[in-house]
Amino acid sequence: MMDLMRRAAQTWAAKLLLIVLVLSFGVWGISGTVMNGIGGGDAVVKVGNIDVSSNEFRLAYRRDLAMLSQQFNTQLTPEQAKALGVEQRVYSQLASSATLDQLAENMDLGISQDELAKTIGSDPAFQDSSGNFSRQTFQSTLANAGMTQKDYIADQGHAAVRRQIVEALAGGMQPPVTLVNATLQHENATRDVEYLLVTKDMIDPIGDPSDKQLQSYYDAHKSDYQASEFRKIAYAALTPQTIADPGSVSEKQAREYYEQNADQYGTPERRTVEQLSFPDQKVAEAAKDKLDEGTSFEALAKEQGKSADDIKLGTFSRKDFPGKNLAEAAFSLKNAGDTSGVVKGAFGPVILKVTNIEAGNTKPFDQVEGEIRKQIATQNAGDRISDVLTSYQDDRAGGASLVEAAKKEGLKPVVVDAVNRQGETPKGKKLDLPKQGELLKAAFDNPQGEEIQPLNYGTAGYLWVEVLNVDKAHQRPLKEVRDQVASDWKAEQTDKAVAAKAKAIRKKITGDTTLKAVADELGVGLQTKQGIKRSGGDAVFGDAAVAAAFEGPQGLVAVAPAANPPEQIVLHVTGVHNGTQQGYDALPDQALTAMTNRMKNTVFGEMVTMLQKKYGVSINQQLGQQAIQQY
Template sequence: MLDSLRKAAGTWVAKLLLLLLVLSFAVWGISGQMTGGLGSTTVVAAGDTEVSAMDYRLAYDRQISLMSQRFGSRITREQASALGIDAQVLSQLVAGAVLDEQARKMGLGLSKDRIAALTAEDPAFRGPSGQFDRNQFEFVLSQVGMRPEDYLKNREQVAIRQQIVEAVSDGMSVPDTFLRAVALYQGEDRTVEFLALPPSLVQPIEEPSKEALSAWFEENKARYEAPEYRKIVYVKLEPDDIADPAAITDEQVREDYESRQSAYTTPERREIEQLVFATTEAAQQAHERISAGASFEEIVASEGKSMDDVKLGRIEKSRVGDPAVAEVAFDLQKNAVSGVVDGAFGPLILRVTDIVAESMEPLPQVADQIRNELALAEASRVLLDVHDRYEDARAAGETIEEAAGRLGLEAVAVDAVDRSGQTPDGTVLNDLPESAQLLKEAFETEADIENPAINIGSSGFLFYEVKDVTPRRERALDEVRDRVVADWTSAEIASRLSAKAREIEKQIADGTSLDTIAAELSLEKQIKRGVRRGVDDPELGSAGVTAVFGVGQGDSGVVPGPTGDNQIVFMVAEVFEPAGASAESVPPEGRTEYQSGMADDLLDQLVARLQGEYAVTVNRNAMQQALSF
């Protein structure tokens, strides 16, 4: 709370934006500045300072908005109550009220010139020139329904409150002794000896008695309930579902093929090698050497390059980045070397080592592909018409199966499925179209009614209907006996293993060494050195590391293993302080955090003392009245 209070008195003054200033009416109990709506009913009084019902409601609504943003959805009044928002807001208002009362008692204030200067500094009121603009000032205030005099009074009270906060916390520094203790705490590492107790240590587990199994089942009966199942019939309508390749004629296929021959043509590709030189003279000399009998490979080597350095790869003409290179390379014969080319990156010579001629897929080879594509295109064109004809058939009284059959669509029946997509035998239906939304909608509707279609992307629809509902029910033990036995056995293993671990821990406390215990149990004692706070160790787990730092040197403990099926019994063998730990070894951001925390602690104490000096009264009825509007 006091961290927010500090920000209210400091950050708001330093970087005041009008919206935050308006909200400060609500959050920090500035009384008597806003009237109307809920009237003048007082929610909080501290001495002569009062917080109105309107102030409380504004603070409450703001906190609701902040929490809703954090959760990603608007929270309800009931959820807010469960989160304690009403109590948080009240605490904030009381803190603000006692500070305002203290300021009043001390006679703190600001001159009109200082208030005017603070207002002029507010970026919300700057005009096009970057300076304070009276018209902008009045326009912004009118947008939020605030009078200029209300703004100025509020501005004054926020600045006055800052004077009290700064008097308490400004200039505070964290003692070096504290910072050194922090450095020692954060840098400490430990050596841990431990045994990982496997489940086999307490196995085999005997079959449970009838009484034990029945008792376990009764205690955990909710775990074995049969969920609600629903029978769903759905009809999917996408282009694929109504496409009819047989309706596409050979003539249509031929015409499409001829109009899009480039789509079935693979252009000529060439294996190109490119050697770039520093100067035209060097390139010309290299070309002359090749003409005199030197190989291209020799020239590449003489330039200090490998053959991999000069390969462009097998590419088509349009993909060659340099037009000059493309023209020359695609005019060369195989294995021929070009003359000097003025390339984009300098003079160069080229060689083409392989040529793959242009090719075109024949019509018979791609006819089926074209036929399917044309059928899909036609299906997409008439999809909405099919949708409307389906809706008309349902409106005329036809069942979902009849309407689907009329249009050549398939009505798929799922006899029983629960909310998670599982059937009674445990099979997960992974092939349900739009599974998440279909199941959500199907379990929110009623049986035997027509429901709005679910959109499938931008080009499809999913019609569905719930045909039957099997209510949730308790299962008898005989129906789930195998599951119950397995669960009982797992729980019994965990319980016995935990008891065994506690027994071993007691042996260690009584003086038995881990080595002796490990030998008796045919287990390997493990040693982990350099364990630091806050890490998620693969053998100990994060909970294990926390437990290790929860005891002293020579002490032991028990913690579940990170795999979840074993227990770890450990002993802290050694504790090492970090070398050179000092106040200077704490990073600047850490110092700032501790300084802020100490300042907040002082502010907490100040507010607590002020609450004792000034009689604070709370009108719960006024609070409820404020929230009823």
């Protein structure tokens, strides 16, 4: 797992993410989605007069860990986070943040209350389902985080000022054209190669390992055969949906709702309409007379010098039609081809013509009655959340387990027999749990039998979890994993034998002995590839062999792992072609953005380093470790 993460962290996307992370925390501040109490007199990081408390450090660590967990699509353990350097990166981020705050203090920078209010109001964490700022959500989110409004507003004020500094320093920055051209030449260079694919079919079969070999391999790779900790948990959700009682809604209530919201249960009738506009009522009525006498609508349009596109108004339902009186006129016409009388439009009199009618389709009440009852019941249930919460808490205080209390309150508890911190069963199946990251963290950070504080669920709900049993991580004995160890040993030996075969082939290519001659001697075909690029990717070569092709001039012979282990590539570079494109337009937007961000980060980093030498920086790693352990 860790090898996979380390490889993933070396990709350009991950490197760019880490570059942005260094800058982003100091600039953007704390999002309402990841808050966890700020304050206290202990300083994990100190820059000049600015102190960063252990609570602030814990929050930043949590934020960074959550972002990386999302990138790797798994909840990282503390050990994995340490191996990836999360702790050290957080120290760097907070030191950068504090440095900017000290600079802002020295420069007496600030932000207006109105601008700060706009910034906070635009945070999605505090918005309702309509995208509007919700004071109730704002207050409940802060309360759940154990953070005061005053602390959060102060933090956002600091973040806004940091943005001012960074924008003043690096805003509008663009890499020089010399760098762009050098990048283009590097990225667009290509190689032509001939190559031999060395496979396991070209070596002697690997036999089964002896007991001694098996034991030796197992002892050297014990960490690969550990059983992770699994826990049996129960969880239950309290939301309007989980306590809604559709049976309590009468047929009369359901029918009334259906009649008031009929357009929700089908496709409304739509009409395609053309419109002729007139300067005044008299001209419009004269045109209407012509229509009644047999003149076509199109002929009138032609008299006005208008084309078919000019008079087309569009296709609308009654509800979406532009103007209530126009909608009434258009939908009062019985058939396609009919024209209206003179109608008062927004900018003068008009005459309408319906050219097409798309019939509507409304589902009968019987088909949607169940859906309507459920919807009404869910709306009604929102008022009962507080009562059920109180009753549930009383049940638990009286000694009931989560499952017992949930069932008593009409909820549906779920028991998971075994799950690890990554959300997997012992057989490796990925589970889909509500608020999976937070739920598993709560389940694995608390001991068996202890009542755990509920998680916020949705806009007005709660999610409880309880640990029922713990099967601690342990080393699986050799006899339990013997078959797997034997398979892994044979795979390793195969890799080594194929690599040795490839190196032996490479040694034969000297003087007049060509790669083709060796291929003919082995009785295998020599293959070719043209136009290989550094970043193009190749299903046969893989990254290592592509990189090897660029390690020397024309005539280079090299050996590298192929894309599919244990295969190896023995290659001969037959052609070298340098990139010729130049200028900003030739560089993809994504690459230009990445280059610009790297430049900004470099300039930002140099400024921060200079200021930190001036202000002085101290880091209390002991306090930092304590904060991580509390997390």
